[in-house]
Amino acid sequence: MAELPNITRVDEAYTTEIPQGLSEADLVLIHKYMKMQRLYEERVIKLYRQGRAVGAVYTGIGHEAIAVGAAFTLEKEDVMCAMHRDLGSHFVRGMTLKRVALQYYGRKEGPTQGRDGNMHFGDYQLKNYGMVSMLADNMPVAAGAALAFKIRKEQNVALAYIGDGTASRGDFHEALNFASVRNLGAVYICENNQFAYSTPLSEQMNIDDIGIRAVAYGIPGVIVDGNDVLAVYKVTQEAVDRARKGEGPTLIECKTMRVRGHSEHDDASYVPKELIEHWLKKDPIEQYEKLLIEKQILSEQKIQEVEASINQEIDEAIDYAEKAPLPEGPEALEGVFAD
C-alpha cells in the first residue's frame, strides 16, 4: 500500500534505546506501575473465581505497556480519560491500590463511594475522568477538556484511551474532527487488541490500521507496537509535545492482543489459540524486564523484591477493602446534583 501522508509507523521492532527525558528512576517506576496492574488484576481474577469480588471483572493483562507508557507522559494538570484495560494508567496518576480495591468491593470510601464498580471509576482530584461504559464517549469529553485549556491559554493536554471496537462509533469521528478543526491539544490512544468482545477486526472494519483514520481529519496518525512500553511512551510524548505547543491532536494506534477473555466470564474460545500464544511470547512486562536487566537497571532479584512489595500492598489493600464499610442503602439518594 502507498504510504499515507502524516502517518508514522513504528511497529516493527522492540525499542531498546531509552527515550529522551526518562531517567533511570522513571524506568523503574514504569516497571512498577506495569507490575502493579498485572499483579492486582491477577489477584482480582482469583477473587472473582472465589466469588469474593462483586460484578464483572475486565483486565488489561497484556495492555500494561499502553496503559502505563502513555499515561507516563502526562503532567499533573493534564487530563486523563481511561478505559477498562488501563488500570496501570491510574496508578501512574496517583491512584492507590487501596482505593482501587475499595472500588472493586463497592465500598463507601472508594473513588465512586460504591456508586459504580470495577474499572468504572475516576478521580476528580487526580484529573482522571470517570470511565463511561459507552465506548468513545470519552473522546469528545477529552476534546472539551483540551478546549478549556485552549480557552484559558494553558498548555495542558487531555489524553483519552479507546479500543479498536470503539473506533466504529460516531463519537470517535465527531471528536477527532472537532479536535482537529479547533486544533485542540488532545491525544487519543487506540489500543488495538484485535477483538471487540467476540468480534475480530475483520468484522469491525475494512482497513488494516486504525491509525490511518487520522488522514480523514488532517492530523498525525501513529502506529506503534503496543507491547513496547518505551515505544508507546516515545510516540505519546511526541504527541503530547505537539499538543502542548498548540499543534493539535494525534491519533495513536497501539497494536496488541487481548490475551484473555473480554472479561472473566468469557472464555474467549472464539480466539485462535495460536494467536494468543504468539502474543504471550511478546508479553510487555517480560520484554521490558529483559531490557531493564540488559541495561542493568533492574536485576532478577530486584524484580522479585518489587513483586513481593506490590503483593504485600495488594494484600493490605484487599484486606482493608474487605473490612471497610459498605455504603448505607439510603445513601443511594445522595449526590445526584452538585450544590
Place this chain on the structure above:
Amino acid sequence: MAELPNITRVDEAYTTEIPQGLSEADLVLIHKYMKMQRLYEERVIKLYRQGRAVGAVYTGIGHEAIAVGAAFTLEKEDVMCAMHRDLGSHFVRGMTLKRVALQYYGRKEGPTQGRDGNMHFGDYQLKNYGMVSMLADNMPVAAGAALAFKIRKEQNVALAYIGDGTASRGDFHEALNFASVRNLGAVYICENNQFAYSTPLSEQMNIDDIGIRAVAYGIPGVIVDGNDVLAVYKVTQEAVDRARKGEGPTLIECKTMRVRGHSEHDDASYVPKELIEHWLKKDPIEQYEKLLIEKQILSEQKIQEVEASINQEIDEAIDYAEKAPLPEGPEALEGVFAD
C-alpha cells in the same frame, strides 16, 4: 500532497464526452429534470416572497447537476435517499410537479398528506425515502436498504445524498464503516457546497477534500466537479456498477457552491460575493446547455420550448395545489402506526 490509494480526482475540467450508456433522449431528459428543479425552485422563491408558500424554503439552485446526474444512474428498484437540495432527483424518479406543489402547500393529496413540509418528503412507491432533517441519518438507512438487497441477493443499490456539513456527524462514520465492512451496495453522494448554513468548510474540517475520508473505510473515494452533470453521472454510474456487482460502497464528493442563502430567509451575507460570482459563471444548467447546443442535441429555441412547457406545468401544479383541499384537523391523529 501525496496521492491517496483508491481516491480518484476528476474535478479539473468540464466533461465534453458523452458517458457510455446515455442516449440522446437521456441527455434531453437530464436537461429537462435539471430545468424542472431550477424553474420550480425559482417559482417557489417568488411564492415565498409573496407569502403564499408555507414554511421555510430551501433550494438546490446550482446543485441540479448533482441531484439529477446522480439519480439518473438509478433503476426503478433502487432506493434513493435525497436531501434538501435534490428536488431534481425526485423528478428523475417519477415524482410529479403537481405532487411537489401539493407538498409545499401542505395539502392532503401530497406525498406526506400535509404531515410534513417542503423538501421533507419521500414516496414509498417510487422508493424515494422520506427526507429526515437530522443530517446523515439517511446514511445508515441507505446502508440498511443495501443490506436487504444483499440478503435477498438482489442487485439493487441504495443511493444517499449528503452535504459537506453532514460529513461531521457520527452517522456519517458509522454508516460508511458498516457499509464497507459488510460490503454493501450503497453509494454516497456528498454535495460539497462549501458551506453548512453560515459555516465555511474551514470551520467544519481540517482537510481539503471530503472524498479522501474513503481511505478511513478502505473504499473508493471520488472527487468530482459537481457542476458538471455528465461527470457526476459518470462517476456515480461507475459506483453504482460496483455496488451492483457486489463490490461495496463508494463515497463521491461533488464540489459545488451554494449560490444562494441556506434558505430563503437567509441573505448569505457571510459569503464572499466573489465566491458566488465565480460559481455563478459555472452554472451547471448553463454549462450543460452550452454543451447540448454544441453537440446539436438541443437548440436555443428548443430550450425555450422546454422552459415554456415546464413553466406551464408549474402553473398548473401550483394552481391545482392552491385549490386542493387541506387535511382536516383531526386527521393529525391518523397514521402513526401501520396496521
Place this chain on the structure above:
Amino acid sequence: MAELLYVDAISQAMWEEMERDPSVFILGEDVAHEFGGAFKITKGFSKKFGDDRVINTPISESAIVGSSVGAALEGLRPIAEMQFSSFISCGFDQLVNVAGKAYYRWGGKVPMVVRAPYGGGIHSGPFHSSCEEAYFVHTPGLKVVAPSTAYDAKGLLIASIRDNNPVIYFEHKYLYRRIRDEVPEGPYVVPLGKADIKRPGDDVLVITYGAMVHVALESAAKLEEEGISVEVLDLRSLCPLDTEMILEETSKIGKVIVLHEANRSCGVGAEVSSIISEEAFRYLEAPIVRLTAPDTPVPFSTPLENYYLPDEPRVSQAIRDLFDY
C-alpha cells in the same frame, strides 16, 4: 408442555420466526457465529441460518438501528440486539426520528424489533442496569413491550416481529435465568396492547411489568396470609397501553399501586397513574401510589442497589398502608 427459561423463550421465538419467515434476520454486536451474543441468546443461530441472516456489526448502535430501518423499509424484518439496553442511547436519534416517524410522515413501513436487555438487580452499576422504556413510550410511532414470564416473552416477541411497526422489546436480564414457566412449542402470539392479570384479587391492585411483577407476586402471596387480597396486573405492553383493563380493574378494586423499577419522574407509572385519575377518579378509594426507583442512576454497591430497587418488604408495606387507608 415444556418449561423454559425466560432467556430460552426469547431464543425460541426468534428461531421459530426465522424458520417460518425468511425476511426475519438478526443483527447486533457479537450476535453471530459460535459466540451468539453477550447473553448467548443467538447461540447456534449462525450455523442454522447462515451469515446473511445473523450479522455481527461493528460497535455502532446508530448504524444498527438506522440500517434496520433501511432493511425494514425494504420489507425485511430485522431484529436488532442492543448488547445492553443502556447503549440504546447511542441509537436514540435513529429510533426517535427515523424509525418512529417514517410511517406518519411518508408512509414508510418499518417492521423492526430492537431487543433491549435491561434492568437491575445484577450488580452491574449505572451503565448496565438502566431502564429506558419511558423514553420510548413518550415517543410517537414506537411500540414498547416488557414481558415478565417466559410464556409472555415468547409470545410478545413473536407478536413484535410480526408487527408492522418498530417495537422496542425490553427483556429483563435479571429474569433471564431466574424465571422458568410453561411455554408451548411452535409459534403463538401474545398480542401487543393486552395486559394480563397475573394474580386476581380484591383489595389492592398492583399494576406493574417486567421483573417487578415477581416482586408484586411475592408480596401478594405473603399478604394473603395477612388476609389482604392483592391483584397483580402485568401491563406487558407499555405502548400501546391496555387502558381498558387498567380502568376496569381499578374500578373494581378502587385502590391502586403502580410499581416499576425505572426512574420515577415521567415514568410509565406517572402515565398509568394519570390515566386512572383522569378516567376512573370516581372509583378511587384512596390516592394512587407510585412505587418506583428514585431519580438517581442505578448504583453498583449491593446495599445501594437493594435500596434503589423496590423490593418485597417495601411493596408489601405500601400495600398494607393502602389497604388500611
Place this chain on the structure above:
Amino acid sequence: MAELLYVDAISQAMWEEMERDPSVFILGEDVAHEFGGAFKITKGFSKKFGDDRVINTPISESAIVGSSVGAALEGLRPIAEMQFSSFISCGFDQLVNVAGKAYYRWGGKVPMVVRAPYGGGIHSGPFHSSCEEAYFVHTPGLKVVAPSTAYDAKGLLIASIRDNNPVIYFEHKYLYRRIRDEVPEGPYVVPLGKADIKRPGDDVLVITYGAMVHVALESAAKLEEEGISVEVLDLRSLCPLDTEMILEETSKIGKVIVLHEANRSCGVGAEVSSIISEEAFRYLEAPIVRLTAPDTPVPFSTPLENYYLPDEPRVSQAIRDLFDY
C-alpha cells in the same frame, strides 16, 4: 424598566454573564461571527467576546455536548446551542450518560447549559417543532427549565449558567419575537425549582409552562367574563419541580388542569398529575385533567398543527367542563 423581547432577554442574559464571568463561553452550529446563530441570538457576541469564547462547531451534536462536558469538568461554564431542540436527539447519549451521571458516579462537576429552541406553532413540521423536555426530566442528574416570559427567560438562564449542574434550557421559538415584557438591566436570578403564579384565581387551576402559559392566560381572561376564576401556575422549572407550590395551589383550588404542548404519554403532565393524586388526593374536587398534544409527530400543515396544539377554545372548554364538574 425596559421591555424586552423574549429572544433578546436570552441574548442579554448570556451577554451579561459573559461580561461578568470569563469562564462562560458559547459553542454551537453557526453561533459565531457576524451571523450569530440561526435565530441571531448571539449576534455581536463574537465581536465582543472573541473567537475563543464564541465557537462555531461542525454539525456534531454529540461532540458539542460531550466537549461541553469536558470543558465544564475543567471549570468552564459552556453554553451549548442546539440549532433546534429536535437535534438534541443526536447528543442524547452524551447528555444522559456522561453529563447526567458524572457527579453521582465520581464527583465530576458539570456546570453547563444546553440551550434548546423548541416548540411548535411556526409551521415547521416534525423536525423543527418538537418538545423534548420529558426525556430529560426522566433522566437523573439533569435539570430542565422552560421559561414563558422575557423576565423569566433572562433570570432562569442566568440561574442555569450559574448552576453547578447540567441544565437543559428549553426556549420556545414561538415566543421569541411574540412575547415582550419588562426585564431589568443587569443580572438577576429566577431560581431553578420555583414555579410562579402568572395569574391568581379560585375556581380552576391550570398548571403549565412555556408557550401554553399564554394560551392559559388567554383562556383565563376570557373566562373571567363568564364568571370563572382561573389560576395559571407556570412551572418554569421542570426539574427540579416545585412540588410544594403545586400541592399548595391544588389544595386551595381543588380542580386542576395540566396543560402542555409536548406529547402526552409519560410527559410532564403525567408527572404533575400523579404527584397531585398521590399527595393532594383529598383536596381534589374533580379528576385531574391533562390537556396535551396527542402522541403523534408535530404535523406541518396548518389545520393539522392547529389541531395538534392545545388552543384557547379547547383549553377554555376544558376549564368550563371542570368548573361544572
